[in-house]
Amino acid sequence: MFEEGQYFAPITKKGDGSVSVELSAGHPGLEDPTYRERRDRIATAAARWEPGEPPPLIDYTDAEHEVWRVVCEDLRGKHREYACREYLDGKEAFGLPEDHVPQLTELSTALAPLTGFAYQPAAGLVPLRDFYGALADHRFWATQYVRHHSVPLYTPEPDVLHEVVGHGNTLADRRFTQLYEAAGAAVRRVESDEALQFVSKVFWFTLEFGVVHEPDGLKAYGAGILSSPGEIEEFRQMTIRPLDLVDMGTTDYDITHYQEVLFAAKSFGQLQDVVGGFWDTCTDDSIEAMRLAA
Numbered sequence: 634m635f636e637e638g639q640y641f642a643p644i645t646k647k648g649d650g651s652v653s654v655e656l657s658a659g660h661p662g663l664e665d666p667t668y669r670e671r672r673d674r675i676a677t678a679a680a681r682w683e684p685g686e687p688p689p690l691i692d693y694t695d696a697e698h699e700v701w702r703v704v705c706e707d708l709r710g711k712h713r714e715y716a717c718r719e720y721l722d723g724k725e726a727f728g729l730p731e732d733h734v735p736q737l738t739e740l741s742t743a744l745a746p747l748t749g750f751a752y753q754p755a756a757g758l759v760p761l762r763d764f765y766g767a768l769a770d771h772r773f774w775a776t777q778y779v780r781h782h783s784v785p786l787y788t789p790e791p792d793v794l795h796e797v798v799g800h801g802n803t804l805a806d807r808r809f810t811q812l813y814e815a816a817g818a819a820v821r822r823v824e825s826d827e828a829l830q831f832v833s834k835v836f837w838f839t840l841e842f843g844v845v846h847e848p849d850g851l852k853a854y855g856a857g858i859l860s861s862p863g864e865i866e867e868f869r870q871m872t873i874r875p876l877d878l879v880d881m882g883t884t885d886y887d888i889t890h891y892q893e894v895l896f897a898a899k900s901f902g903q904l905q906d907v908v909g910g911f912w913d914t915c916t917d918d919s920i921e922a923m924r925l926a927a
């Protein structure tokens with residue numbers, strides 16, 4: 634089950650430190666025991682990781698490398714057509730491999746001189762405060778497993794393709810990492826669960842699923858659109874609302890489907906001013922006041 638604001642599949646820890654991953658109804662890997670065993674093994678490696686260590690090395694199989702190749706190849710032209718300028722700049726600077734799944738540890742090394750961000754491995758569900766708080770310290774919690782091979786175009790929960798192709802290319806550009814850092818600082822500042830949910834939803838409708846107007850059309854900058862060869866072809870047909878903090882912070886969403894409501898910035902500069910400015914300064918009181926005024 635995925636509740637709002639939950640970014641990763643819930644896990645259960647066993648006595649020996651190994652974990653088992655819960656998959657939601659309708660997940661393409663639910664009835665595939667080989668896939669589930671693989672998910673559990675990769676999650677166990679992350680669960681045994683200690684802060685300060687590099688992320689565990691994963692022995693990706695040929696089949697997993699093949700899923701990576703299929704998705705990257707499919708996304709190549711679609712990114713050129715539908716991704717925003719800043720994402721394409723990050724993608725060029727980062728230079729991800731398209732023929733094999735890279736290791737998180739080598740990606741952190743590549744990000745260090747670009748933005749200073751580093752990956753740390755997520756076994757499963759990361760509590761919201763930990764997920765966002767890490768961003769303030771330039772750390773990004775990431776899963777390491779690969780989506781199920783039967784549906785490479787879309788996965789209902791974040792996998793390594795989403796974390797690395799979707800988020801990684803943005804973590805390689807300072808204009809984006811300033812926004813990630815600001816979101817992290819905002820979550821550290823707010824105390825109430827209501828304010829946390831509000832900040833988290835603004836993150837969802839921007840850094841996960843945001844779109845932005847460019848002179849030649851509507852482009853995606855949200856990682857969830859940019860890691861899905863299926864959704865990236867559909868976002869222009871969705872309901873597009875103007876960038877509005879209270880609307881974003883109070884609109885419900887369902888992580889398991891293509892997003893039907895998206896919020897468009899007039900420009901990347903507007904995103905930085907409105908959303909970056911909000912995260913830089915928001916408090917429990919300011920969020921409450923915004924809601925009451927709306």
Ligand code: NLE
Pocket residue numbers: 786787788789790791792794795841856857858860861862888
């Ligand atoms: N739906 C995304 C994809 O297929 O890449 C992953 C989940 C984003 C929250």
Ligand code: FE2
Pocket residue numbers: 791795800841856857
């Ligand atoms: Fe994400």
